Amino acid sequence: MKTAIQHTLRAVLAGLAIAAGRGAPAAAQSVASNTHPPYTPADAQFMTGMIGHHAQAVLIAGWAPTHGASPSILLLCERIVAGQGDEIDLMKRWLSDFGEPVPEGKAHYMSGMDMGDMDHGGMPGMLSQAQLEQLDAARGPEFDRLFLTFMIQHHKGAIVMVDKLFGTQGAGEEERSFRFASDVYADQTTEIDRMQKMLAALPPSGSGQ
Amino acid sequence: MAPATVLRGRAFVLGLLALAACSKSTSPGGSGMSSVAPKPDPRVGLKAGMWDAGQASWNLRMVSTTPPSEKFAGVTNSDISFLRNYAIQGNYNGFQVWDISNPAKPTLTLGFLCPASQSDVSVYKNLLFVSGEGNSGRVDCGGQGVGDTVSADRLRGIRIFDATDIANPKYIANVQTCRGSHTHTVVEDPRDKENVYIYVSGSAGVRSPNELPGCSRLAPDKDPNSSLFRIEVIKVPLANPAEAKIVTSPRIFQDLTAPPEHGENPVDVAESKKAAAEARAKGGYTAEIQGQEYVLPPQMIDPMLDSIAKSHGGTKPNGADSAALRTALPAMIQARFGAPPAPGAVRPGPTQCHDITVYPAIALAGGACGGYGLLLDIKDTPNPKRIGAVADSNFSYWHSATFNNDGTKILFSDEWGGGGQPKCRTIDKPEWGADAIFTLVDGKMVFQSYYKMPAPQTKFENCVAHNGSLIPIPGRDVMVQAWYQGGISVFDWTDPKKPTEIAFYDRGPVDSTKMGNGGSWSVYWYNGYMISSEISRGLDIFELTPSAWISQNEIDAAKSVHLDYFNAQDQPKITWAPSYALSGAYLDQLARSGGLSSSRVADAQKALADSKLMVGGAQKNALLSLSKSLEADASGAKDPAKVKTLANSLKDLAAQN
Numbered sequence: 001m002k003t004a005i006q007h008t009l010r011a012v013l014a015g016l017a018i019a020a021g022r023g024a025p026a027a028a029q030s031v032a033s034n035t036h037p038p039y040t041p042a043d044a045q046f047m048t049g050m051i052g053h054h055a056q057a058v059l060i061a062g063w064a065p066t067h068g069a070s071p072s073i074l075l076l077c078e079r080i081v082a083g084q085g086d087e088i089d090l091m092k093r094w095l096s097d098f099g100e101p102v103p104e105g106k107a108h109y110m111s112g113m114d115m116g117d118m119d120h121g122g123m124p125g126m127l128s129q130a131q132l133e134q135l136d137a138a139r140g141p142e143f144d145r146l147f148l149t150f151m152i153q154h155h156k157g158a159i160v161m162v163d164k165l166f167g168t169q170g171a172g173e174e175e176r177s178f179r180f181a182s183d184v185y186a187d188q189t190t191e192i193d194r195m196q197k198m199l200a201a202l203p204p205s206g207s208g209q
Numbered sequence: 210m211a212p213a214t215v216l217r218g219r220a221f222v223l224g225l226l227a228l229a230a231c232s233k234s235t236s237p238g239g240s241g242m243s244s245v246a247p248k249p250d251p252r253v254g255l256k257a258g259m260w261d262a263g264q265a266s267w268n269l270r271m272v273s274t275t276p277p278s279e280k281f282a283g284v285t286n287s288d289i290s291f292l293r294n295y296a297i298q299g300n301y302n303g304f305q306v307w308d309i310s311n312p313a314k315p316t317l318t319l320g321f322l323c324p325a326s327q328s329d330v331s332v333y334k335n336l337l338f339v340s341g342e343g344n345s346g347r348v349d350c351g352g353q354g355v356g357d358t359v360s361a362d363r364l365r366g367i368r369i370f371d372a373t374d375i376a377n378p379k380y381i382a383n384v385q386t387c388r389g390s391h392t393h394t395v396v397e398d399p400r401d402k403e404n405v406y407i408y409v410s411g412s413a414g415v416r417s418p419n420e421l422p423g424c425s426r427l428a429p430d431k432d433p434n435s436s437l438f439r440i441e442v443i444k445v446p447l448a449n450p451a452e453a454k455i456v457t458s459p460r461i462f463q464d465l466t467a468p469p470e471h472g473e474n475p476v477d478v479a480e481s482k483k484a485a486a487e488a489r490a491k492g493g494y495t496a497e498i499q500g501q502e503y504v505l506p507p508q509m510i511d512p513m514l515d516s517i518a519k520s521h522g523g524t525k526p527n528g529a530d531s532a533a534l535r536t537a538l539p540a541m542i543q544a545r546f547g548a549p550p551a552p553g554a555v556r557p558g559p560t561q562c563h564d565i566t567v568y569p570a571i572a573l574a575g576g577a578c579g580g581y582g583l584l585l586d587i588k589d590t591p592n593p594k595r596i597g598a599v600a601d602s603n604f605s606y607w608h609s610a611t612f613n614n615d616g617t618k619i620l621f622s623d624e625w626g627g628g629g630q631p632k633c634r635t636i637d638k639p640e641w642g643a644d645a646i647f648t649l650v651d652g653k654m655v656f657q658s659y660y661k662m663p664a665p666q667t668k669f670e671n672c673v674a675h676n677g678s679l680i681p682i683p684g685r686d687v688m689v690q691a692w693y694q695g696g697i698s699v700f701d702w703t704d705p706k707k708p709t710e711i712a713f714y715d716r717g718p719v720d721s722t723k724m725g726n727g728g729s730w731s732v733y734w735y736n737g738y739m740i741s742s743e744i745s746r747g748l749d750i751f752e753l754t755p756s757a758w759i760s761q762n763e764i765d766a767a768k769s770v771h772l773d774y775f776n777a778q779d780q781p782k783i784t785w786a787p788s789y790a791l792s793g794a795y796l797d798q799l800a801r802s803g804g805l806s807s808s809r810v811a812d813a814q815k816a817l818a819d820s821k822l823m824v825g826g827a828q829k830n831a832l833l834s835l836s837k838s839l840e841a842d843a844s845g846a847k848d849p850a851k852v853k854t855l856a857n858s859l860k861d862l863a864a865q866n
Contacts, residue, residue, distance in 0.1 A: 037344075037345035037353070037354025037355075038354065072602070075603065075604060076604055078638075079603075079604045079641065082636075082637070082638075082641075083625065083626065086626060086630045086631070086632075087626075087630070090629060090630060093723070093724060141505075162414070163414070163426075166344070166358075166414040167358060168358065169356065169357065169358055170354075170356045170357075172344050172414075173343065173344040173345040173354045173355065173356075174345075175285075175301065175326060175343065175345075176629075178326065178343045178344055178345070178413075179326070179343075179627065179629065180627075180629075181414075182342075182391075182412065182413045182414070183627040185412075185413070185414065186412050186561065186563065186579075186606075187606060187627075189561075189579070190579045190580045190606045191580075191606075193579060193580060194580050194600075194604065203496065203505055
């Protein structure tokens with residue numbers, strides 16, 4: 001008897017948590033800790049979405065060594081893999097601490113996959129299947145050029161996500177959420193600037209693909 | 210017979226003392242006179258715990274540790290400032306004022322509840338300034354957050370208090386800014402006694418113009434009044450601080466184009482040279498761009514060869530065509546390299562500064578802004594001007610800057626991961642999350658080396674370079690710095706190419722099973738002690754202990770420096786009054802470095818010690834005589850400059866008589 005009720009309760013609670021993570025109205029539940037500003041569903045959505053966003057960055061930056069990237073691109077990619085990888089862990093911790101479901105944090109990609117409806121129009125700036133395949137096929141200076149172009153697009157998407165967070169009622173006030181979103185903004189705008197300069201400094205591409 | 214025996218006895222005893230002083234101690238955390246850091250590093254494998262973590266220290270000792278007071282416990286402690294005998298410690302709940310007259314037993318004078326992140330604190334005369342940037346800070350000091358995206362209740366900017374009575378500060382004004390205040394820097398303008406200035410670094414999101422009129426998050430080419438790409442300067446009238454307001458918003462990032470890099474990583478350069486040589490050996494084409502050699506791909510070369518062939522009516526490029534291309538290539542690359550960036554590019558340059566450190570005595574400031582370390586001329590205080598910029602070719606993005614006392618070096622630190630992440634693991638590169646040291650001559654910054662706290666930390670300890678300050682040891686550049694759960698590290702950067710750790714303290718992780726909240730946010734030297742704001746554990750106070758790296762004289766000379774107040778980002782010019790400790794310190798340094806022959810050092814040490822026992826005219830003459838003989842030594846010594854400095858210090862000491 002007791003067990004059945006416990007199961008039911010657990011399921012109900014799990015359902016609530018999932019509902020909260022999937023865009024319950026902003027005016028609905030928020031969870032306060034002590035007297036500190038509560039987090040909102042928008043914060044949880046931001047974290048969840050950004051995990052997927054970062055996972056793609058880690059994937060494509062991880063291609064640099066096998067795709068003939070130049071030394072400075074290799075170094076940049078190493079920093080992105082390390083930095084965004086650690087940030088995925090931070091976001092997972094945040095979600096777990098607040099009892100929210102924790103995504104896996106790994107990008108799944110196979111050349112030739114038919115993504116259908118799930119093609120990553122998902123989060124702003126994310127690469128589509130076609131773009132992923134184009135990048136995966138590139139080597140050497142062509143990889144450099146495409147990587148920088150696509151990662152700039154990717155980073156700009158992250159900025160859009162941060163702006164959206166801060167534009168949402170009550171969101172971005174919980175301490176860790178504010179701190180992390182602000183850091184993403186500062187770091188990625190800096191990297192956009194750096195990548196644009198690297199792109200401008202590349203040898204011009206040849207006759208095109 | 211008796212004097213000879215006595216002499217032998219004294220020499221024997223002195224000899225024993227010398228031996229003991231130089232014995233190598235290998236006990237973990239021991240304070241032996243070894244100049245070699247203890248191995249294995251005692252910071253590795255420390256027991257975890259919030260209040261009972263294992264500890265390791267070298268060449269310093271903990272004087273006291275004081276947990277946060279009740280209303281601040283469990284909430285992040287942030288930066289500290291000092292006023293007379295008080296340490297004012299920021300906390301995300303407000304600030305605590307500690308009376309540190311007895312550093313072994315700090316007492317709480319006041320806990321002021323007024324939540325805001327990050328609550329960076331500065332003091333100036335009777336004023337107290339607190340930074341707020343988070344969305345939840347309230348003008349009325351409430352802790353419930355703000356909620357609305359646009360609200361008159363929100364504080365993002367600088368809180369101003371009248372702290373004439375430090376136990377009862379009066380909250381007198383706010384200066385709201387478009388991006389809030391992540392940190393701020395108090396700047397005294399030597400030409401303006403009526404006002405004090407504050408440089409505000411806002412790096413968080415831009416507020417709605419409905420919340421603060423005039424704020425704009427558009428780029429400057431869309432809106433010349435953009436809140437991006439600038440710092441704010443607040444002018445605070447000392448006679449009426451409630452009238453403080455923003456007076457200028459200098460765009461110090463204007464026209465920062467290609468980042469003046471400190472040079473590619475030598476490994477990269479070697480690699481690219483190798484690849485280029487191999488390609489050329491196979492008949493390939495290479496070009497040099499920004500100091501690196503690139504192998505040009507066939508997709509690029511073939512069309513060029515074809516067009517050369519076509520120009521003389523050929524259908525296939527021949528040997529002469531290849532040769533012609535090789536000759537023409539460098540100029541062509543140069544011309545193409547000057548091409549403008551792709552259309553639709555975001556305006557280049559950083560949009561914000563993270564931290565600015567000013568050094569008013571030399572009219573310079575160092576700004577860590579986006580991917581750049583900026584050098585600013587602050588002679589015209591409300592209108593700082595950029596005069597130099599460097600970037601890191603290892604892709605570090607710097608967060609703060611520190612000058613050495615002479616103003617001949619500048620250090621930028623990379624707070625990679627924002628302070629909440631473990632960046633001191635064995636897998637983390639030593640160039641990342643570290644300090645980058647530059648020499649500074651005539652406004653030109655030249656990269657020299659990196660420094661990173663060397664002890665590996667666990668993945669559950671957030672660790673990266675953070676706030677610190679100079680230790681006022683005369684004749685050397687020594688800094689004490691916070692590394693979050695990496696503890697505190699004291700390093701000597703006198704030789705900018707070889708920074709070396711000379712003292713440390715560390716605790717085990719807050720939690721051995723997951724990332725906990727803790728570690729040193731800031732540690733600063735203030736009036737003889739090193740005071741650390743520990744994020745969770747409270748206020749730690751440390752004292753240097755004499756070692757092979759820092760002598761008692763050097764410690765005493767450092768302790769002789771007294772300040773009435775201290776804000777780390779507002780560097781004072783440190784000067785030392787003449788003293789036996791000061792001269793003794795220079796002599797100890799000459800002994801350590803071999804800058805003067807050991808026999809002359811020994812003679813001088815004896816003469817100095819003897820003169821200490823004399824009085825009046827006799828002492829004065831002894832000091833002058835020693836000074837004179839050292840001046841004569843200078844030209845033949847390995848370090849003539851320091852010998853002369855020592856000689857001069859003795860003259861100054863004599864003049865005090």
